[in-house]
Amino acid sequence: MFPPSTVAAVSKYQSPAPVLLPDRQWPSRSLTHSPLWASVDLRDGNQALPNPLNPHQKLEYFELLCRIGFKNIEVAFPSASQDDFDFTHRLIREDRIPDDVFIMVLTQCRQHLIARTFESIQGVRQAIFHCYIATSDLHIRQVFDFDRRAVLDQVVGAVTQIRQGAEAMPDSDIRLEFSPEEFTDSDPSFVLELCEAVYRTWSRATSEKPLILNLPATVERRPPNHYADMVEWFCRSFSHPEDVIVSLHSHNDQGMAVAATELALLAGAQRVEGTLFGHGERTGNVDLVTVANNLYSRGIATGLDFSNLPEIAGTVERLTGMPVYYRAPYAGEYVFTAFSGSHQDAIRKGMNRLNEAPEKFGVGWKVPYLHVDPTDLGRRYESLIRINSQSGKGGIVWILEREYGLQPPRPMHPEIGAAVQEYADELGREINASEVYGIFQSTFVNPQGPYRLNGYWPRPDEQDPTLIHGELRLSIEGCEQSITADGNGPVSAFMNGLRLLGISDFSVDDYHEQALGKGADAIAVAYVPLKFEANGVLYGVGTGTNINQAAVNAIVAALNRWSSAHQR
16 A cells, blocks of 8 residues: 555646557657758747847857758747847848758747737748647646637637738748647647648648648657657648648657657657757757767768767857756767776777677677767767776776877786776776876886886897897895896896896796887887786886887886785
């Protein structure tokens, strides 16, 4: 039995009745092409900002939307304010509208507002006149306080006036968009009746100049599959589908606007209205950045250019004062970042074997945990992996490889990971790439200890070039020792010199070497594992003008690491 408070909360709400559509087709369909995109940032998004855009900001935002590639841009509610009226007319007067862009102007289905809106678009080459009225019984009864017949009469009267206004502008291409606001809360049969009346009254719709019927999920009260069912039912029921574009306008009250939009596209809709990063009333409009890049990630060309998404996000943040959430899909600071060690290791391995993806998977991009290539959106690989106490050796080594060109051998990775994690644990925060490099240097290249190499001079024997005479000068606890020893190579001679100095309880396993840089500026790097009887294997790293000098420096570094560990 539920607690009383829970029962009371549940009784306040009712699950919305689904549309009876037993033969629904949308679940078995796949999206294969892009919808038309309509930005409502400058109207629906702007009206919900704590500090709405001023005219200069609106113009910059409009130009940004044009550069991204939007062809339908709702610029204002001209009858609502003088600023909106002036901005609309300014775009026309100053010839700011690209030839392939339709600006959209919004108005309620009220006579004086329609007249004022027409005044704002005088001289426009092409525009979409967008009128709307709420069609839910909730609105009709509680807000308007009249019946459905009155709504129908008001809509027919408004569309008649808009048609006459459009006919009075023969040099302008004026299209009509009608929105039955709160479509998802409305009786589908009543919405269909209204839209049929709009089509008949407008009487100008053709396949070349279609009527836009926009079906808004004004307040998200239904699950996404209900929205899709309603849209499919409408598309199948409307009498002249060839002359209309069915459009979507989803809000995000339950956090499902993207899903609702994608399912409704499967159901037959052809156009999507929304905003960049989902700005809008309450929880916002559907995020067009997310929807468009979802399609792009599935191989569908969208016609929108988000190749420099950080710059777009920065511009929108600056103009609106609203930050883009750091985990927002595609644009967030952390969305191409891995903190988890297993994720970091998988990303690193996937990136290193990316050239194998076409043959193995039949696609150019296939990387664990990264469903799109960040560079397609203007992001950098160097930011993919960030380090904290949860990070693993793979991610840490990735930083050294990508940022500093180092190539530590695989057996050394656990030691590197342990050193960096110990440092991160002490700080209790994320550490950056320069800190990772600093830990690598202080732990493996220049560790504290009793030994300091003052010089090593290997020379081949005059009679036998395979025999090397090595002169070694080594400080031990600040006291310099000098000795000469022979060996069958420079490193062998150095090791024999150490044994003569009493440093003999270790051996050298096979070591890894690389050249860092190119040409005359290249330096040698050696990664040398010393095997100690008491402490297992410890790596040291050395650099030098040649690999022999790098190797002996690495041996001394490993000895210092052993000494410090032995003292603890």
